Amino acid sequence: MLEVKRHAVRLIQGGLLARNVPEYQWPDWVKKIGRGMILAGVAVIVPGVLIDNISLPVTIVMQLCYASLIGIGVLLAFDENKTKGRG
Structure with a gap:
């Protein structure tokens, strides 16, 4: 999952x-x-x-798009970078 997140962040940063x-x-x-x-x-x-009535291939493509967008979106939107501190 980290590799997918890194690739997405690099792609976004390139656009920015x-x-x-x-x-x-x-x-x-x-x-x-x-x-x-x-x-x-x-x-x-x-x-x-x-x-x-949607054909099966279209349904499968829609579900794959849904899953990838939700998964990557959650990884990016809810990123918690905790700083290392004392105690």
Whole structure:
């Protein structure tokens, strides 16, 4: 899971670097993008609920997109970096 998270963070940081976002704002942007991925994952699955007859391959692709967006979004949005302190 750490490798997936590292790859996602590098990809996001590359986009932020291309947009000239200051480096001190990157952690906040990564969390915002993670929350957006969670919402996008929910939006991907909604058509499957609303439409009655969807083919099996389309359903499988939608479920894979849902699972990957939710999983990566949770990893990014709820990142807890605990500092090492005394005691």
